[in-house]
Amino acid sequence: MRRTFQPLLLLLTGAGLLRVSLFSDIGLRYVKEGLQPFLVASGITLCALGLIGARRDGLPLLGRRQEHASPQSDGGTQSEHGHDHSHGPRIAWLLLLPALALLLFAPPALGSYTAARDNPKIVEDYERFEPLAAHGPAPLSLTEFIARAQQDDKQSLKGRTVLMQGFVTPGPDxxxxxxRLLVACCAADAQSLTVTVHGAKAPPADAWVKVTGTWHPRGALGTYSAALALDVATIERIPEPPVPYIDRAPAVG
Structure with missing residues (x-):
């Protein structure tokens, strides 16, 4: 690629990173929340390197263009060996595509397409379970619902209405x-948590919903034969949360 294109590419990539990490929460679609400061630092560094390169090469946006060409009979810019080094590998132009994507069209968070092609994750063992709220639907994450269904020998879910939220993954028939998707670092290592819903028509794929319901009685609560399923009572459409993933941290109860 031309030398003048190199700093421009750095500036575009840095600006794209800053757009998704500093000026919005879009970056949380790709990495866990704790890594967002590193995206900001990377964006600032790339922009700084781009500006330094632009100043070195005398790009018009920073003032008068510097002339690097040495007088030659054909007016070209050549090295002392007579070869033109103003171009690098042409494949480097492909780096422009992800840079423009971050600036103009940020890809969405992973959703039902990923979940439908993933093996559901088995949650870590809980050391203890706190008592559920005495009245009303008990708010639970999918992680805790699955853990209580499979691991709680006191069967705390039996007869209790729970409140959970997540996105819709269509199944067969x-x-x-x-x-919900869990991540340890970024979207590349995401694994799915799923609870099958009974008693309601499927909302559109990838729609975020809040549901209330009771454990679907199949298998034995407190054992790994317990169904990871819910008999739904109510469904409410909700906006996608700013942090769409669950941090894959060890469960403590």
């Missing part, structure tokens, strides 16, 4: 799952 009109079935659907309430889903």
């Amino acid at each position: 009109g079935t659907w799952d309430l889903t």
Whole structure:
């Protein structure tokens, strides 16, 4: 690529990173929240390197262009060996595509397409379970619902209405799952948590919903035979949360 294109590419990439990490929460679609400061630092560094390169090469945006060409009979810019080094590998132009994508069209968070092609994750063992709220639907994450269904020998879910939220993953024959994705670092290592929903028509794929319901009685609560399923009572459409993923941290109860 031309030398003048190199700093421009650095500036575009840095600006794209800052757009998704400093000026919005879009970056949380790709990395866990704790890594957002590193995206900001990377964006600032790339922009700084781009500006330094632009100043070195005398780009018009920073003032009068510097002339690096040495007088030659054909007016070209050549090295002392007579070869033109103003171009690098042409494949480097492909780096322009992700840079423009970050600036103009930020890809969405992972959703039902990923979850439908993933093996559901088995949650870590809980050391203890806190008592559920005495009245009203008990708010639970999908992680805790799954852990209580499979691990709680006191069967705390029995007969209790719970409140959970996640996105819709369509299944076969009109079935659907309430889903969340867990990440350890970024979207590349995401794994799914799913709870099958009974008693309601599937909302659109990837729609975020809040549901209330009771454990679907199949298998034995407190054992790994317990169904990871819910008999739904109410469904409410909600906006996608700013942090769409769950941090894959060890469960403590």
